[in-house]
Amino acid sequence: MFTRMLKLRLLNAVAPVYFFMATAVTNILHFFFFIPTIFPYPETSLMVSSTLHTVLVLFLMFNALGNYIMTIIYPAESANETLIPVCSPHCSDKVDAHYLLNGRHFCKLCKKIILKRDHHCFFTGNCIGNKNMRYFLMFCIYTSCTCLYSLVLGVAFLTVEYSISFENPLTFLTLLPLSVCSFFMGTISGLQLFLVLMLYVWLGIGLVCAGFCSQQMLLVARGQTWCQMQRGELVRNCSNWRANLKHVFGTRWILGLILPVQTEECSEDADGQKQD
Numbered sequence: 628m629f630t631r632m633l634k635l636r637l638l639n640a641v642a643p644v645y646f647f648m649a650t651a652v653t654n655i656l657h658f659f660f661f662i663p664t665i666f667p668y669p670e671t672s673l674m675v676s677s678t679l680h681t682v683l684v685l686f687l688m689f690n691a692l693g694n695y696i697m698t699i700i701y702p703a704e705s706a707n708e709t710l711i712p713v714c715s716p717h718c719s720d721k722v723d724a725h726y727l728l729n730g731r732h733f734c735k736l737c738k739k740i741i742l743k744r745d746h747h748c749f750f751t752g753n754c755i756g757n758k759n760m761r762y763f764l765m766f767c768i769y770t771s772c773t774c775l776y777s778l779v780l781g782v783a784f785l786t787v788e789y790s791i792s793f794e795n796p797l798t799f800l801t802l803l804p805l806s807v808c809s810f811f812m813g814t815i816s817g818l819q820l821f822l823v824l825m826l827y828v829w830l831g832i833g834l835v836c837a838g839f840c841s842q843q844m845l846l847v848a849r850g851q852t853w854c855q856m857q858r859g860e861l862v863r864n865c866s867n868w869r870a871n872l873k874h875v876f877g878t879r880w881i882l883g884l885i886l887p888v889q890t891e892e893c894s895e896d897a898d899g900q901k902q903d
C-alpha cells in the first residue's frame with residue numbers, strides 16, 4: 628500500500644511537469660519550425676494563411692492552458708467546515724480515496740474532502756468534481772484539438788522540409804521504425820527523428836483526450852460521476868440530460884466554449900451534497 632501511494636505521489640508530481648514540457652516543445656515547434664517553414668514567402672496569400680494558423684494555434688493553446696489553470700483555481704473540495712468525515716461501511720478503502728458516510732470522498736493525494744468527486748487528475752494534481760468539471764472537460768477538448776492540429780502541421784512540415792510523402796496510408800505505420808533505423812544508420816538527423824516521435828505523441832494524446840472527454844461528457848449528461856460508475860451505482864437524479872449539462876456548464880455555456888472564464892457562480896455545497 629505504501630509503495631502504491633508513493634508511486635501515485637510521484638505520478639502527481641511528474642505528470643504536470645510532463646504537461647508543461649510537452650506544451651513548451653509544441654509551442655517552439657509551431658512558431659520556430661512549422662509556420663516559418665510551411666509559409667516561407669512574404670506573399671499576400673501566404674501571409675494570410677500564416678496569420679490564420681498562428682491565431683488558431685494561439686487560440687487553442689490559450690484555451691488549453693486557461694482551462695488547465697481554472698481547473699486548479701476552482702478545486703472540487705468541500706467548503707463545508709462542519710462536515711465530520713466518517714467512513715462509509717461500503718468504503719473499499721481505495722488507494723487514492725476514502726468513501727465517506729455522507730456521500731463525499733476524502734482524497735488521500737489532495738488530503739481534502741471532495742465535493743461530488745469524479746476522479747483525481749494527475750496532470751493537474753487535483754481532484755475533479757462538480758466545481759471544476761467544466762474546466763476539466765474544456766481542457767481535455769482543447770488539448771485534444773491542439774494535439775491533432777499539431778499532428779497535421781507536423782505532417783505538412785515533414786513533407787515540405789524532408790520530402791516525406793504521406794499519400795500512402797501505410798506511411799504512418801512504417802514511419803517510426805524506419806526513422807529509428809535510419810537514425811542509427813546516420814542517414815537522418817536527430818531533429819527529424821524527434822519530430823517523427825512527436826507525431827505519435829500528439830496522435831496518442833489527441834485520441835486519448837478525445838476518448839476520455841467523450842466518456843466524461845456522457846457521464847455528466849447522465850448526472851453520474853466516475854466514482855459512482857466504478858462502484859456500479861445507479862443514477863438517482865431525475866433531471867434530464869439538458870439539466871445535467873447546464874448544471875456543469877452553466878447558463879452562459881457558449882461563452883465557456885470559447886473562453887476559459889467562469890460562466891456561473893460555483894454551486895453551493897448543499898447542492899453538491901444533495902446530488903452526491
Ligand SMILES: [Zn+2]
Binds near residue numbers: 734736746748753755
Ligand atoms: Zn485528489
